[in-house]
Amino acid sequence: MVMLAIIRIGNDAYGVSISEEIERTTGSEVLLGSVYDALTRLQAKGLVMSSLGEATPERGGRAKRHFRTTSQGLRLVRDTQRSLVKLWKGLPQLKGEEV
Amino acid sequence: MTLRRTPTVATWFLKLFCSDAEHESVIGDLAEQFQHGRGRFWYWRQVLDIAFLSLYGKVARRPLTAMHRVPVGSLFALVLVLAALAAVALSDVGPIFLAAVFGGVLFGIVRFEQTSHGTRSAPVTESPAPGIVRIDSSKIPIGGGIGAGIVILILLTAVLHDVPELRFWAIPGLLAGVVVAIGLRVWRKVHPRDMDKHWLSLK
Numbered sequence: 001m002v003m004l005a006i007i008r009i010g011n012d013a014y015g016v017s018i019s020e021e022i023e024r025t026t027g028s029e030v031l032l033g034s035v036y037d038a039l040t041r042l043q044a045k046g047l048v049m050s051s052l053g054e055a056t057p058e059r060g061g062r063a064k065r066h067f068r069t070t071s072q073g074l075r076l077v078r079d080t081q082r083s084l085v086k087l088w089k090g091l092p093q094l095k096g097e098e099v
Numbered sequence: 100m101t102l103r104r105t106p107t108v109a110t111w112f113l114k115l116f117c118s119d120a121e122h123e124s125v126i127g128d129l130a131e132q133f134q135h136g137r138g139r140f141w142y143w144r145q146v147l148d149i150a151f152l153s154l155y156g157k158v159a160r161r162p163l164t165a166m167h168r169v170p171v172g173s174l175f176a177l178v179l180v181l182a183a184l185a186a187v188a189l190s191d192v193g194p195i196f197l198a199a200v201f202g203g204v205l206f207g208i209v210r211f212e213q214t215s216h217g218t219r220s221a222p223v224t225e226s227p228a229p230g231i232v233r234i235d236s237s238k239i240p241i242g243g244g245i246g247a248g249i250v251i252l253i254l255l256t257a258v259l260h261d262v263p264e265l266r267f268w269a270i271p272g273l274l275a276g277v278v279v280a281i282g283l284r285v286w287r288k289v290h291p292r293d294m295d296k297h298w299l300s301l302k
Contacts, residue, residue, distance in 0.1 A: 014124070014128070015124065015125060015128040016128045016131060016132055031144070031145060031148045032125065032128055032129065032132075032145050032148075032149065033125070033145060033148035033149035033151075033152045033153075034148065034152065036125050036149070036152075037152045052124070055127070056131075057102065058102060058130065058131055058134040059127035059128070059130050059131045060105065060126065060127060060130040062123050062124060062126055062127030062130065063123070063124060063127065064124060064127065064128075065124035
């Protein structure tokens with residue numbers, strides 16, 4: 001979910017924008033700490049990379065950490081999508097048919 | 100535009116648990132959201148969540164908890180417990196107690212690794228020089244905790260059974276422990292790169 005949010009946002013993907021994107025699409029509240037926890041693990045696995053951005057007064061002079069997916073991350077997202085589509089196909093319960 | 104002041108105690112609390120550079124951007128994100136109208140309750144909730152996850156990450160995801168490191172820690176604890184039992188059971192406790200405890204400490208935290216065997220923490224191509232001594236710094240808190248527990252046990256035994264030799268050795272032992280702890284802290288400050296790998300290297 002975090003990786004999809006990063007891809008959707010594009011260049012301005014950082015903690016706040018990622019959590020807002022997930023909140024917008026899922027409709028449920030997301031804790032910033034959980035997003036950063038996931039981002040740290042994704043970065044350790046080489047699926048996303050980060051770079052420091054600009055520091056603004058409203059951020060207390062602290063820089064933003066921008067995230068973007070690596071080619072390995074994009075490949076994994078595509079593979080996951082293909083697997084999910086395969087699993088999704090032919091499920092009568094989801095078509096409103098009786099089991 | 101007038102900036103609101105972020106909750107001071109919450110920010111201090113966050114810095115207390117999450118002092119690394121990685122968390123600077125998190126604090127910035129929280130401040131930004133707070134300026135955009137989020138409340139103090141929201142801020143505190145986020146801070147507690149981040150602090151909890153950070154602590155969990157430090158405790159649960161450290162290599163110390165990996166199964167292959169457990170036997171070394173367990174043996175270290177076992178040797179120390181045996182040393183304490185020996186100290187209590189034997190009449191002439193001084194030298195035996197000292198030998199057993201120092202043996203346990205050496206066995207538990209110091210590992211001599213030769214390049215010919217390869218190292219667990221570094222790839223074979225980047226192996227250190229032969230005969231390097233490595234101390235696993237991630238075990239120090241647990242080793243220290245176990246050591247403190249053993250010392251307390253010994254002191255209690257010394258008081259209960261009135262064994263003067265134990266009291267004699269316990270005090271310099273405690274002082275030596277304090278000196279070693281301070282030394283290790285200084286070492287960790289001086290060698291931050293080694294800290295990242297959870298190892299302290301001595302050549």
